[in-house]
Amino acid sequence: MEEIETDTQVDEILLAASNHDVSRLRNLLRNSSANVQDPETGFTPLHSAIAACEEDTSEGPKLQTNGNTNGETAEPTGREKELEAAAKTVKYLFLNGAIWNDLDFNNETPGCIALRLGLNELYELVMDAGVRAEMLLSRLDEYQILGDNDDEEDDDEGFEIIEDPTTEGATAAPTTEAPSDAQAATPAPPAQESTDPSTTQPVYLAGELDIAPDTILDSSANAVMMSWETPIMKRSAELLLPTPGLRVLNIGHGLGIIDDMFQESSPKSHHIIEAHPDVLAQMKQKGWMEKKGVVVHEGRWQDVLPKLVGARDEDGEEILFDAIYFDTFAEEYSALRDFFTEWVIQVLDPAGGKDGDGGSFGFFNGMGADRQVCYDVYQKVVEMDLFEAGFDIEWEDIEIADLQSTGEWTGVKRPYWSLKTYRLPTCKFIG
Ligand SMILES: C[S@@+](CC[C@H](N)C(=O)[O-])C[C@H]1O[C@@H](n2cnc3c(N)ncnc32)[C@H](O)[C@@H]1O
Missing domain, CATH: 3.40.50.150 (Vaccinia Virus protein VP39)
Structure with a gap:
């Protein structure tokens, strides 16, 4: 059953993610989805965890205040520790079904932010999750071709199809051209299916x-x-x-x-x-x-x-x-x-x-x-x-x-x- 989170819950989850506070996330995600979105920015917890690693050259690393610490600013203990904590958070979110390629309102996936900020390790983690999700999707696809003819909607969690990984001119994510030089799409990139009917073969x-x-x-x-x-x-x-x-x-x-x-x-x-x-x-x-x-x-x-x-x-x-x-x-x-x-x-x-x-x-x-x-x-x-x-x-x-x-x-x-x-x-x- 789909969880419905209150605004406060969403704020708390996003805050815990941006603070790389895995134990707080563990509590919060007991009853909530790892794919909530900030109504103003479209950030998911993954976006927040990664974006929080942006270096603010004038004021030092940008870590947000943890609601549990009475407004005290979390003390960064160095860039390496910060990135290590971010990596743990990202892994934890993936373990809890975070979608690797959701788009924020700036049209960025978590991976886009990691790439823009030069966060190689986090980028690799997102990519690995993307590969796992896409491989799983394609295997499920085969499985359905083999025997599952019913029309029930898929409700697999943890990944979303990259849109249009067509070969030429497809939508936002990997398809082969569906248009084969393919064009990308909305929310979430590579995918097994084009959402644009004009790009179907018939x-x-x-x-x-x-x-x-x-x-x-x-x-x-x-x-x-x-x-x-x-x-x-x-x-x-x-x-x-x-x-x-x-x-x-x-x-x-x-x-x-x-x-x-x-x-x-x-x-x-x-x-x-x-x-x-x-x-x-x-x-x-x-x-x-x-x-x-x-x-x-x-x-x-x-x-x-x-x-x-x-x-x-x-x-x-x-x-x-x-x-x-x-x-x-x-x-x-x-x-x-x-x-x-x-x-x-x-x-x-x-x-x-x-x-x-x-x-x-x-x-x-x-x-x-x-x-x-x-x-x-x-x-x-x-x-x-x-x-x-x-x-x-x-x-x-x-x-x-x-x-x-x-x-x-x-x-x-x-x-x-x-x-x-x-x-x-x-x-x-x-x-
Ligand atoms: C991107 S163009 C190929 C461009 C080519 N490489 C070139 O150098 O100009 C794709 C071509 O594949 C053809 N095509 C699409 N689906 C096909 C299919 N299932 N079998 C054969 N040809 C197909 C299209 O009609 C189109 O001419």
Whole structure:
């Protein structure tokens, strides 16, 4: 049953959290939730515990007065002790079901505050909680797919879905582009589900696209693809196809940026899977269907791949690839996970690649990219899922210009990227 706290209780909980007073919290949380919010700031106890560590250079460390000490100011015993107490408080709050990614009225999660204040240890604790919550959510998701068909509402405590960890252009937290370059959302970041119906796959595929030389927008002005991603595509293509004569599979043609780059490496074969009729029409106009060595599969990868697995080419050889790239739109993180867990392992040649030491798999890493903490959480989540699926992953950093100041988002429903660094993943079979 949900607890209803009085204003006084809420104040007391927030005060105990900001004072890092775990024993007081222990008493207060017996009958209350660890996820109360200050009506003026939107702070939860986690926000309070972390924000209290802000150093006030003029007046010394800012610890608030503990209501139990008759108004005396708690004596800070040094920065290290303060941070240690904060860490204990944060851990205690997580043990009591604190949600790692609630937003305050300043649009910050507790992790955002820790990052802004340079509180690395606290940031790591929040991230770890985020990873645990997201992993648990995705496992619950699988469990429900396997057998739980009832419509009862989930009331799992302790975490909230990161909104839209879609792959491109999704909402506030990690999804794969749902829009895949994904856009972030409200309260709480990365997530398994988009809250914006316009970014679901059936709506996207049924809608008309506005395709310009530098952008593709869907019928709700979500950005499907934008040319600022060109350096990312270029480096991905270089890493995946380092020499001519290799076999590549690309999922999601978009503006064709990476497919143009793959063509520059003169691949032996180049398969492209594309689902949107408007993108396919554009491909036809540009002559992709007639290009030598190019095979365009019209449809969703979910429908195409089952037919491609085990198929043979005109020389009678099994169709396998040295390189695979995945960059779709309006799909959630679970789609990317299914892709590498179920399909990459079947069509990536373990003896492929430039040196015959195994093919490579890459994907657009845009999950949770409107918020650093969500991006970091999803990096860990995807690393764990890839490892479980049998892949090693190497990351390379690419600096991204300030897209806000260059006016990149004009006319776009929601910016799906706000970070300084893109982390480019390249995966190979373990061993
Ligand atoms: C972000 S764009 C790809 C951009 C591309 N990497 C480039 O360099 O221009 C995403 C593309 O994936 C396509 N797509 C979305 N869902 C898909 C699915 N399930 N199967 C195949 N293609 C899909 C979209 O229609 C769109 O063309």
